[in-house]
Amino acid sequence: MRAPRTLVVGAVAASMLAGTLATASAAPTTSSAPSAAAVSTATKPSENAKLNKTPTPKLKWFRCYATSECATVDLPLDYDDPKGPKTKVAVLRTKATGKRVGTLFVNPGGPGGSSTDLAQAASRWASPTIRKSFDVVGVDPRGIGASDNVRCLQPWQQQSTFAPLEDVFPVGWTKQQRYMGSMKKIARACSTNKLATAMSTAEVARDMEMVRRALGQGKLSYMGFSYGTQLGATYANMFPSNFRSIVIDGTINPRSWSGTPWNKSRPLDFRLGSGKGAWKAMKQVLAECQKAGDPRCEFAAVGDTRKRFDALVAQVQRTPLVLRDPDSGQKFTVDYPTMIGALLSVMYGSDAPTQVDAILTELDYAATEAQGGRAKTPKPTRASRQVLLAAVDDAVGAPARAMYDNSYDAFLSVTCTDSQETTRLADYPRYDTQAQTTAPHFGKAWLWSSSGCAGDAFTGQDEDAYVGPYDRYTPKGVLIVGNYWDPATAYTGAVETRKILGRSRLVSSDSWGHTAYGVSSCVTKAVDTYLVSGSSPARDRTCAAETPAFPTREERARKTAPEIAEMTELPKGAGEQTFPEPVVVD
Incomplete structure (x- = not known):
């Protein structure tokens, strides 16, 4: 991610x-x-x-x-x-x-x-x-x-530190080690920043009050x-x-x-289940696509949408796809983490099924051609390729750029101060394996995004952070909205x-x-x-x-x-x- x-x-x-x-x-x-x-x-x-x-x-x-x-x-x-x-x-x-x-x-x-x-x-x-x-x-x-x-890092440190984080999630021992090294570096830097360690949600609530x-x-x-x-x-x-x-x-x-005594020894996404939610949504998109059929959902042309999705993921895992930007003519690569990141990105939108269909149709056509076959899905259009390009850019847009981007600094400063993990960063490869079992594909993206909160990475804490209770009596009620x-x-x-x-x-x-x-x-x-x-x-x-x-x-x-x-x-x-x-x- x-x-x-x-x-x-x-x-x-x-x-x-x-x-x-x-x-x-x-x-x-x-x-x-x-x-x-x-x-x-x-x-x-x-x-x-x-x-x-x-x-x-x-x-x-x-x-x-x-x-x-x-x-x-x-x-x-x-x-x-x-x-x-x-x-x-x-x-x-x-x-x-x-x-x-x-x-x-x-x-x-x-x-x-x-x-x-x-x-x-x-x-x-x-x-x-x-x-x-x-x-x-x-x-x-x-x-x-x-x-x-x-700002947890100096500007000259950011590009090299964030380079390994351009992967949506790391695959393989070498990339995992580099990813963890970068996460630890920025988390440790935030842990000693006087503002970062005073950015818990409780402090924001006090400011709002x-x-x-x-x-x-x-x-x-x-x-x-x-x-x-x-x-x-x-x-x-x-x-x-x-x-x-x-x-x-x-x-x-x-x-x-x-963080609570009974959950802070677990990675944040194992507590939150975002990966499971994303996988549930993805499975539902595939089921609705099958039901709607082609041409409403062009990916339905492949036959069994779930089976073809699994096969497409496996193919991209073996051999990343090399595609071309129709406007610039430049080539770009879609590997397994990028594919999952692009799909997760478009699932945020209220038109998620349509956008997922566009991406899967694009990738299916390219993957079938790459194997010398004849795709059942339509030939890509400029519009569908732009959907994929935008999603890829959104997924891999890590903040290694000319101007300092403090999005990760802010994210980790709040998230890690609140979550109070007691995990070890070295255990995240093992958590990665578990995530793949409980929340295929998307669990990895959510797990690694907050890996900087591991207890031996982010060590700065706000003594005034609020960790409950959350069931206090309130004279007025809260209205909760949840989307399936x-x-x-x-x-x-x-x-x-x-x-x-x-x-x-x-x-x-x-x-x-x-x-x-x-x-x-x-x-x-x-x-x-x-x-x-x-x-x-x-x-x-x-x-x-x-x-x-x-x-x-x-x-x-x-x-x-x-x-x-x-x-x-x-x-x-x-x-x-x-x-x-x-x-x-x-």
Whole structure:
């Protein structure tokens, strides 16, 4: 996998992936009545008391990026030392277009995604109901985006360090050793960076709470996607009486993400199960392709789609394919890790089956020709080749480039501080073998992406990281959204989180890609109603598929909010101010 995308590992409990989809989708019967222990824990004002020692900041807004307002605020690097070193955090607000209900904080995931980008792009992903009712506010997590930037390596070190990570995952002893060496180097560097070791999700929750106080506009409303669901669950348990409504879409099981005594001896993806979720989605695409048939799904022309997929993977494992870019004429190679990375990349989209079909059809044609046979699939077109090229670029786009890219620095700083692994990096080749058994192909990609979190690689920890409990009594309920075919945050994460957050409700979506808001109109309506009213639904609900797996052009699904956030670049209007260049913290 490339430098981890919006989640983002975004994530999902492997140890609890029990049962079929049918049993998993049943609404859990969790009582909303809190236990005495939960009530006692919830009433302790420890987090609020800690933040009360820090003066509420004043936000000095300025107009920015043509349609928004921006501000920066200096917050304590360590809230136990409110007068000590500070870190600058960026805030962006787009004002409500109608009668305002309140302020909606947003986070796109990652870890490493920019919340200010997501807030600025609100008109492209948020429904008219949300845009009318809420100021949409993004607070870039510390170390990320327009906030002070974490930098674990010096610029001259990055290219050589990241070169082995250009493989989506390493195959063979030599590449595995090189991969582990690079991961250890950057993880060790982040472990001694003063900002990196203060970037746990708990610190981001505290920063968000300080901005909420600075706004002075009532209790928090929040919508988080992918890794942003961990932020939402963490805030709900750290500040259980401070929120009005929290939506988490593409949900991570918080106990699986955070290190606990019973799970931190396991690699992160074995706890989260993202690889299993991706393999489940891939198998479903192949089954739907078989059902739809050619020409709706061109890969169906091969006959048994699952058998041909297995044979195609085996062929590419033996002999990588050499293809040509129709525009530049340059040749490029698709080996086994690149093939899996490209497929995983397109499965993030709401049109995942169509994109997977395009890639498999391309590769089948090339592989059959390479063996001197006659392909049953159609001859590649310029459009289908561009789909493959874009997916390959997305999969292998490691940050070894002219300008310093801190995406891995940010990803590891948050993920490893939270997950608290006690694993050994030298054991990852053995975990690789296990992953291939439990989550063929995709388990490898997810496993290696967070291998820098091994206990003997990342050694810096935040003593103020939050690791639970996650079942505190909350006066208001959290709305959980889970998508059946999510390749990053598997649906089981939403089901498990529903059981943990006792006053929560679960909206299950039979849709493709990573997250469901904005793609499923049923999900969108349920989320909008909850956010505007501030009241949880009476019961869990399931949203049926609204488009076929292989739709016509007119039936195509819309893009998800994380997709839009990834494509967003903050515009620069004439005469408009922008965020100042972030301070880099080595």
